[in-house]
Amino acid sequence: MTRPDETTARPDEAAVTAQHEVVEDTASPPASGEHSVTGLALRRRTAAVIRRIPGGRRTLAYIAVAGPGLVAANAGNDAAGIATYSSAGSQYIYRTLFFMLLITIALVVVQEMAIRLGIFTGKGIAALIREQFSLRLTGLALFCVLLANTGLVVSEFAGIGAAFELLGVSRYWVIPPAAVLIWGLVLFGSYRYAERIFLILSLAFFAYPIAAILGHPDWTAVGSNLVIPHFLLTKGYLLLGVALIGTTVSPYMQFYAAAGVVDRGAGPANYRNARLDAVSGAVFACVISIMIIIATGATIGGRGPLSSAKEAAEALRPVAGSGAELLFAFGLLGASALAGAVVPLSSSYAISEAVGVERSVSRRFAEAPLFLGLFTLQTALGAAVALTPVNLISLLIGTQVLQGLVTPIVLIYILILTNRREVLGRHVNGPILRVVATVVVAAISVMSLLLLGQTVLGWFGLG
Amino acid sequence: MVTPSPRRLMAPAADALRRRNTRLTTRRAVQQAIVSVASLVGAPVFNQRGQRVGKLADLVARMHGQDRYPPLTGLLLRVGSRTSFLPIEAVESIAHQSVSLRTARLDLREFSRRPGEVLLAKDMLDHQVVDLDGRQVIRAADLYLAPVAGQFLLVGLDVSLNTLLRRLGPKRLRGRPTPERVIDWDAVAPFSDELTSSPPAVQLRSSDEQLRRLAPAELADLLEDLGRPARQDLLSRLAADTAADALEEMDPDELEALLREVQPAQAAALIAAMEPDEAVDALRDLADGERAAILAEMPADKAGELSALLTYPEREAGGFMTTTLVQAEPDSTIGEVKRAVADLSQHREEIDAVVICGPGGELLADLPLFDLVTHADDVTVGDVLAADETPEPLTVPPDASVAEVADQLVRTRHSSLLVVDEHGQPLGRILADDVLDALLPERGRLHFPRLLR
Numbered sequence: 011m012t013r014p015d016e017t018t019a020r021p022d023e024a025a026v027t028a029q030h031e032v033v034e035d036t037a038s039p040p041a042s043g044e045h046s047v048t049g050l051a052l053r054r055r056t057a058a059v060i061r062r063i064p065g066g067r068r069t070l071a072y073i074a075v076a077g078p079g080l081v082a083a084n085a086g087n088d089a090a091g092i093a094t095y096s097s098a099g100s101q102y103i104y105r106t107l108f109f110m111l112l113i114t115i116a117l118v119v120v121q122e123m124a125i126r127l128g129i130f131t132g133k134g135i136a137a138l139i140r141e142q143f144s145l146r147l148t149g150l151a152l153f154c155v156l157l158a159n160t161g162l163v164v165s166e167f168a169g170i171g172a173a174f175e176l177l178g179v180s181r182y183w184v185i186p187p188a189a190v191l192i193w194g195l196v197l198f199g200s201y202r203y204a205e206r207i208f209l210i211l212s213l214a215f216f217a218y219p220i221a222a223i224l225g226h227p228d229w230t231a232v233g234s235n236l237v238i239p240h241f242l243l244t245k246g247y248l249l250l251g252v253a254l255i256g257t258t259v260s261p262y263m264q265f266y267a268a269a270g271v272v273d274r275g276a277g278p279a280n281y282r283n284a285r286l287d288a289v290s291g292a293v294f295a296c297v298i299s300i301m302i303i304i305a306t307g308a309t310i311g312g313r314g315p316l317s318s319a320k321e322a323a324e325a326l327r328p329v330a331g332s333g334a335e336l337l338f339a340f341g342l343l344g345a346s347a348l349a350g351a352v353v354p355l356s357s358s359y360a361i362s363e364a365v366g367v368e369r370s371v372s373r374r375f376a377e378a379p380l381f382l383g384l385f386t387l388q389t390a391l392g393a394a395v396a397l398t399p400v401n402l403i404s405l406l407i408g409t410q411v412l413q414g415l416v417t418p419i420v421l422i423y424i425l426i427l428t429n430r431r432e433v434l435g436r437h438v439n440g441p442i443l444r445v446v447a448t449v450v451v452a453a454i455s456v457m458s459l460l461l462l463g464q465t466v467l468g469w470f471g472l473g
Numbered sequence: 474m475v476t477p478s479p480r481r482l483m484a485p486a487a488d489a490l491r492r493r494n495t496r497l498t499t500r501r502a503v504q505q506a507i508v509s510v511a512s513l514v515g516a517p518v519f520n521q522r523g524q525r526v527g528k529l530a531d532l533v534a535r536m537h538g539q540d541r542y543p544p545l546t547g548l549l550l551r552v553g554s555r556t557s558f559l560p561i562e563a564v565e566s567i568a569h570q571s572v573s574l575r576t577a578r579l580d581l582r583e584f585s586r587r588p589g590e591v592l593l594a595k596d597m598l599d600h601q602v603v604d605l606d607g608r609q610v611i612r613a614a615d616l617y618l619a620p621v622a623g624q625f626l627l628v629g630l631d632v633s634l635n636t637l638l639r640r641l642g643p644k645r646l647r648g649r650p651t652p653e654r655v656i657d658w659d660a661v662a663p664f665s666d667e668l669t670s671s672p673p674a675v676q677l678r679s680s681d682e683q684l685r686r687l688a689p690a691e692l693a694d695l696l697e698d699l700g701r702p703a704r705q706d707l708l709s710r711l712a713a714d715t716a717a718d719a720l721e722e723m724d725p726d727e728l729e730a731l732l733r734e735v736q737p738a739q740a741a742a743l744i745a746a747m748e749p750d751e752a753v754d755a756l757r758d759l760a761d762g763e764r765a766a767i768l769a770e771m772p773a774d775k776a777g778e779l780s781a782l783l784t785y786p787e788r789e790a791g792g793f794m795t796t797t798l799v800q801a802e803p804d805s806t807i808g809e810v811k812r813a814v815a816d817l818s819q820h821r822e823e824i825d826a827v828v829i830c831g832p833g834g835e836l837l838a839d840l841p842l843f844d845l846v847t848h849a850d851d852v853t854v855g856d857v858l859a860a861d862e863t864p865e866p867l868t869v870p871p872d873a874s875v876a877e878v879a880d881q882l883v884r885t886r887h888s889s890l891l892v893v894d895e896h897g898q899p900l901g902r903i904l905a906d907d908v909l910d911a912l913l914p915e916r917g918r919l920h921f922p923r924l925l926r
Binding site: 131148272277368 | 632634704726729732
């Protein structure tokens, strides 16, 4: 997960030059005083740095509205994502790469539709669904989002558990306090500070692209797998394929991306920038995912399904050597804790938005009972399921399969909304996009249905 | 400056709830006869002889007009795959889940919306409205009609979660009104997209009157909660200074988003009507290009004033002072000064003393409003200054920090102090509440999408 505005500002000398800059350019004041490191101050500091870069002003205008797309798409690289991509690498080496290329196209198309809805209507996706569909269909859509997200919450707590098991602490000791901690941080408003720590921890996963290069993969094999389909017609491959879709095109990302642009007041004038942000964010997220698969494929490819986080961590050995497990544990912890708050909030936000009640974080419980109640429920449920004594990696991938099954339903709603002239006016899907988007949604649906069919047949011993 | 306004701590207005309850009881008689719109949609429509002619697709009501409750003007009837308009004159009765017509002969017309007309199911049900008693933005879970004096009127709106569950449940239950949280239509300000796009010639509703009477903080909450089209509609219904007061109370991030949404000309009008210190804060949060576009739309003197303020860093005295000053000379009379203060009544929160300057513009004293009240109108300011031992005016340079300003105020127990340039000329005033804003941490509502910024 990255934030362009902050990464630029992070080096200390950048902050210092920004302070200095203020002397001539007082429109961006220094962030001194009692609470200097607020997001706003950081953004201003960045602004001052960017002004020094030739053409930086345009970049700044971009950053002012950009971000939600990038953040949303990269949020896909969470605990469950890492587990699924690692599993793909270890089980099928590079055979899923072409499939990932298709998923990249799907993610780009879907994220672009989501931010277009936000930009041209000024409303969140849940509000649009409530206004455009019958109440029952709204209920179905929100139930799907809640189901998928609760699954994700389970996986985030499983991720926290797995991270601590790598460090030698039993998950039964860690998950309950972690759940209480995240819940408390969000409810009592100090989450924004904790979030920075989680973000920095999750940067550990940027070791993957380096590991992919240092792991000396067979680049010709990587190349041929990227451009030529290498599908397998087995149940395991189908299962993993659905999990890859689920973890890359998670429903909450579309809700988050739309809510993000609405929240920033981005209007039609900002559409080009926001689209650029959404598309580049989606591509960037998928490049990282592909790198994870390559890194894992090069180091432990061909071993079959992953059985533990320890195995997954081996993929980082080319970078960190014996510290690979530690690096992996930190990354996993950061990414899981980050998403552990964002995901349940995302579904609470969507449902409260559709019902039309208070949906901000820092109100007291009695003022936003539905919003905070749903958040509490998902956190509790997620932590409880993650405590059941099953293999954590299977649990992680299982939740992504659930996501993959629910994703097409949510995508159909988004597709219908973006096809409706009364919603988007002249910004409805054009004829080409309409075909591409329909093919994307249909393909994902077919895969999910195939998996569902196979599973049901399996119950009757026919699969 | 961040404005963590005290409204966040207020309990929901208890009297508003009580008022709502009285309304509820007085309308009990009406409740016996009310019909739920949610259950009517899709209900069968019968002709005079009791034959089924089609299904009800929607109800048309006239939203803008003199009426307190919007009357129905017709129905949309679906016969086969065709939807057509039926004027209300053709309707005999509207009951729970069925509609009977007066005639056997149907005069079906294509529906074309007249100004101010709204489709109840499509444009109102499930859309955002403002509940003026509860001072909140809600979504209509159900709408209730009642037959009154030969007309069918839209009398109330239901917002309860139970009603949503009822509508999700089996059809049999859907027609049963569950009016535990019915809001009288009189206390509702609708914001349908269709209303927003209807011509401005439409009559003002009494709800607009009530909207204007809300406290700025309450309006700010409503603005934050509404969707974009509705927010713009609400802004356009408010006078510029009412709107500006509300904007001053908004969360800085929300305000930034709002200013980005509206046209630069409208943003300029709103910012120009805000207090200078709040206006500068709002402008500071925008990107350079956006700020320049807004300043270009303002009258030159206002733009110049704000640009000058913008050159002071945000957390120094110059950055959070207000430039609204009442100035007088020693030979003005108290009566003249009072009139000068009265002329600036729209800045009442920003004035707690009068700056007394000599002929060269040099600062002589800072005369508190208290002294204006306790002296006769014909006494001159000079006499007052000579008689009382008015202390030296409390001043800071424009680059003083928040902490220095706070120290000065705490030490002297003054409620405000003056910012002066190096020649001793007054530039602006800082009130104790400005310092409070600067010292308190951000406590605005945190909307979820902002969590990851």
